[in-house]
Amino acid sequence: MAEELVLNAFEHGGARSVIMQADAPDDPLQVIFEDDGASFDPSAPVAETARASHARGLGLNLVRAYTRSIAHERIGDRNRVVVLLVE
Numbered sequence: 001m002a003e004e005l006v007l008n009a010f011e012h013g014g015a016r017s018v019i020m021q022a023d024a025p026d027d028p029l030q031v032i033f034e035d036d037g038a039s040f041d042p043s044a045p046v047a048e049t050a051r052a053s054h055a056r057g058l059g060l061n062l063v064r065a066y067t068r069s070i071a072h073e074r075i076g077d078r079n080r081v082v083v084l085l086v087e
Contacts, residue, residue, distance in 0.1 A: 001031075001062070001063050001066040001067065001083070001085070002020060002031060002033075004059045004060075004062050004063055005033050005059075005063060005081060005083075006018050006020070006033070007059070008059050008060075009033070009035035009037045009079070010037070012037075012038075012040075013035060013037025013038045013040060013079070014037050014038055015035040015036050015037030016036055016037075017035065017036055018033060018034070018035040019033070019034045019035070020032070020033050027087060028068055028084045028085050028086065028087055029084070029085045030082060030083070030084055030085075031082075031083050031085065032080065032081070032082050033079075033080070033081040033082075033083075034075075034078050034079065034080050034081075035078065035079050036077060036078055036079075037079060039074045039079060040072070040079065041072065042060050042063075042070050042072045042081065043072075044060075063083065066085065066086055067083040067084060067085055067086060068083075068084040068085065068086050068087075069083065069084045070082070070083045071083075
């Protein structure tokens with residue numbers, strides 16, 4: 001899940017830096033990602049294409065499968081994604 005978000009920031013968002021922070025004050029584990037890439041909408045549906053392996057948004061579906069929740073906000077010129085991991 002973390003690898004997918006980091007790779008997406010670099011490969012699709014054009015980010016030059018990604019900061020990841022994990023925090024576990026209570027269950028579940030919370031992971032925060034911040035990057036300087038292009039803005040995106042993690043709630044957007046997966047685009048259907050002729051080749052499913054290249055469908056836009058499949059990586060975010062993988063992230064959704066391993067998280068209890070995913071939240072995104074744009075703060076200035078940075079994306080901030082907060083995920084709560086599934087137990």
